[in-house]
Amino acid sequence: MPRAGLAPAAVIEAGAALADEVGLDNLTMGLLAERVGVRTPSLYKHVESLGALRRGIGMRAKTEFAVALARAAVGQSGPAAVHAFADAYRAWALEHPGRYAATLRAPEAGDEEDRKVSDESIRILFDVLAGFGLPEDRAVDAARALRSSLHGFASLEAAGAFGLDRDVSESYRFLVATLIAGFEVRT
Amino acid sequence: MPRAGLAPAAVIEAGAALADEVGLDNLTMGLLAERVGVRTPSLYKHVESLGALRRGIGMRAKTEFAVALARAAVGQSGPAAVHAFADAYRAWALEHPGRYAATLRAPEAGDEEDRKVSDESIRILFDVLAGFGLPEDRAVDAARALRSSLHGFASLEAAGAFGLDRDVSESYRFLVATLIAGFEVRT
């Protein structure tokens, strides 16, 4: 029988794509096996377990996400940087729902490699906020506020929670602008 | 054999409590059966399926949540009402992680009963914002902003995502105060 030519990285990539299509929770070894053209048990030659697959997707997703965010904010500062960051955040989350969900999985205790990629996005977030010259504690407050708000918005939107017909992008802009105003006033 | 004296409502309640302890995703029919002192298949005399159990927990949770929110905000208006609402939101979500997760499950299409209880909290949210006299569209923006932010904050906090040692309650207060400022300015 001809080899499928798989590599662990290819399996993770296919898993990420599949998770975007069917949802991270509905990602199954059988489904992924079918997708890559192999019988289920054969997948175990490339990933240790379903848990390991999820972790792999998560780490890959965190990295891709951080790159997208960094790319969006580069070369800008202050409010413009925050808006760019926020827009990239929402767009990426909506385009890659499965990956985004994987992004939210906290690293297992002691998983340094995972922690490292998880911190990437946070670092970018702090960099974006650096231009506001906030004092230490306030910068942490601001980072938490922005992160919470963007995450909450994107995840509620993805869940279809915004039923009213008011334009969602307008609401998002309002939210981000409001937070920015808070960052500027409360130096 | 002595009857366990179960009723569907008691099973749902026990399920909700168990979900708070082990997490909604780890709630299993076997675990719940053990908790209520019965063999697994016997549960099916009270709930149709695991999905139905989750739905039941979700509806019960949505109702309890709405009551807690309403109770917190009653008799107050403007910024004080928002702070009270926000504090109750966070406290409830952290105290009842399993129920809170159940709260986030969107109703199935056509499930009117579920939609109704789901709308309760939203209505309270709009009531809380009513005092700001915002124009129609802006009120929707504000509601979405507040809801997103509170949900995002609570769910990230519950996931242990706030590692830095800055006091989390302070950050929360900052977030809420910032949003309120935005509601007041942008009339």
Next chain:
DNA sequence: CTTCCTGGCTAATCGAGTTAGCTTTTAGCT
């Protein structure tokens, strides 16, 4: 006292994850 519904039980099925053990490809060497 008899009936019949109810709620509990055991046995059995099904699907998803995972393991064991066999076989075939194919890279790397001679």
Next chain:
DNA sequence: AGCTAAAAGCTAACTCGATTAGCCAGGAAG
């Protein structure tokens, strides 16, 4: 070109959780 061993597939089989089928006892209604 031929040989060898690791790699990558496969089938069979096991475990666990959800669910169904069918049996049985308790106790309420008459």
